Amino acid sequence: MVLSAAGQHLLRVSRPGAWGQHLLLRVSRPGAWGQHLLLRVSWPGAWGQHHLLRGIGSVSTTAKGFQEKEIREKLQAFPGGSIDLVKQESGIAVLTVNNPARMNAFSGSMMVELEERVSQLEEWTEGKGLIIQGAAGTFCSGSDLNAVRAMSNPQDGMKMCMFMQNVLIRLLRLPLLSVALVEGSALGGGAELTTACDFRLMVPGSMIRFVHKHMGLVPGWGGAARLVRIVGSQNALKMLSGALKVDPEMGLQIGLADGVLEGSLDGSGANALLEAEQWLGCYTTGPASVIRAIKNVVVSGRELPLDVALRTERDVFGTVWGGPANLQALASKAKHK
């Protein structure tokens, strides 16, 4: 066992097996929240050919273990809105944050529904892409302030934070290419949600804004950690400390936005969704097995130490080498001019 500088106990256990996989146990004891004990189990490669990357999913005792029922019950006490999922024949699913009366703010029940939709997407083996949008022409205004007020004690706040961190990291690690389609505003937790997607597309007039500072907060759904990785620490620091309004132009400039769409012609959002589907279609063309493998090697490259990422890449490679798409390409003597 190794005690890290941050006071975390790191335990590395070698597991004998074909690929010499490792079981990494991280036990952290966050100071101010001493009553919580987080357990993270990473076991890349231990999931067989179809679930390789699930192994690096963060599993905390609060969000997925014995306290999950308690958290879910607590969140369900704040109902309203819905999270709607449509899985399409094209292999691209559309997830809609639907609470327009509150600018698509996340009620407690919507947080629980988001977890259920992520579970459904984890089981969707034919999927290649995912678009996340808000209903009625705006993305999401973060957590529902009515729920926030009612849960403003530290214990409840911490539970919600752990629940959402866990859901959003599972969302980001899905073997699907994911896009946040930002119309209107993505504020607070809504801005954090955009960082749990691989790509962000913005329409003219839209903005992504981490308003946490103005609420006396910092991001807690994992948004800061992901933002630093997307735009770098300098830009992240400016965005968080200035609660900057990031419009499409600035989004492109700092690498937060991956594209700017023309946007909705009639305010229904239909045109923007069509454009986003076309944009994503350029990357999801091809067999699901290959697209999903691409996402998996990128996630492992981003999140795992190099030696483990290389091993995971080898395992993922093994799932496509000699597979139908590979054999078909060889037979067709494909040229790449």
Ligand SMILES: CCC(=O)SCCNC(=O)CCNC(=O)[C@H](O)C(C)(C)COP(=O)(O)OP(=O)(O)OC[C@H]1O[C@@H](n2cnc3c(N)ncnc32)[C@H](O)[C@@H]1OP(=O)(O)O
């Ligand atoms: C994880 C940490 C967090 O996410 S903390 C939450 C961060 N978000 C916020 O503070 C958003 C606060 N809301 C706003 O700034 C504005 O409402 C925005 C979204 C810019 C929209 O402004 P505007 O177009 O003028 O509409 P409005 O203010 O009249 O809002 C329409 C109705 O929606 C509601 N609403 C909006 N956001 C939330 C929210 N986060 N939670 C609960 N309700 C929200 C407004 O209260 C308003 O409701 P009502 O029509 O007055 O009943």
